[in-house]
Amino acid sequence: MTATAKPDPLIHPITRLSICGLLAAGADWVEFAALRDAAGISDSVLSKQSRVLEDAGYVQVRKGAVGRRPRTWFRLTAEGRQAVEGHLAWLTELEEAVSASTRDAPQASPLPGDRDQPRRVPPPLLGST
């Protein structure tokens, strides 16, 4: 299935994009600690952002326990998967556009006396948020 490239404001913030992108990678369910470690975020950030995604219906949460140790598992809902795929397709298009514009940009000709200076890099097409 080819997702329609479309930005989603809800999953655009980098932590939420990380959470959703990791959940969309292929595993059926991902445990709290695995998701936290892979995304490189703290417990509190993951709890807060996953709640936002759960409230939006993008993420399903299942709580359980092994012995006394609580375990929380996450997975994307169908709606969440669709939104993530669309957002990632949009980001891919953006990445391709940026790399194409960097490749096609004419090389700045050296100024007189500038021969030994490092090559000047053209400014990026789109600023990061």
Place this chain on the structure above:
Amino acid sequence: MPEVTGDPTALEQLRVQRGRLADRIRAPWWYLAGIAIMWALVFAAPFGSRYLPRGISPYPPILVAALAVASLLKWGQALTTGMKVGFRNLSYRPGRPAGIAMLVVSIAANGSETSLIRRGLLVAAIAVAVLAVAAEVAAQQALLRAIRQDLRAGGGAA
């Protein structure tokens, strides 16, 4: 809808994070030992059908036992890796070569064992079973590698 400005480096960061997640899919020693036990049970079936009294088929209890071991291994793997990866059948493209190899080895080994046992070549049949178990463990490792690569690539999602 608020305006969204893209950050092309976000994808690169996501690739790194997916790599970290994929690296968790590693087979610990007990997992491979469990896989070997499961396949040893399967390849013990031809011996059972030869030496058990007539009318008693070893296949149903052996299949139940093998499925129980497989379920335990899945559960243990989910707890240690923090990821539940469901059963992958042949429709799962990245793992298809390993899946086909498992199927071919199990059919060929069972057939060979049955034939060797009928001719009274018990040692040869045991050797075939041992080799088949080793081949199945290798195929399982290949399947895990394929799952790891698929997770790293994002499973089709960009």
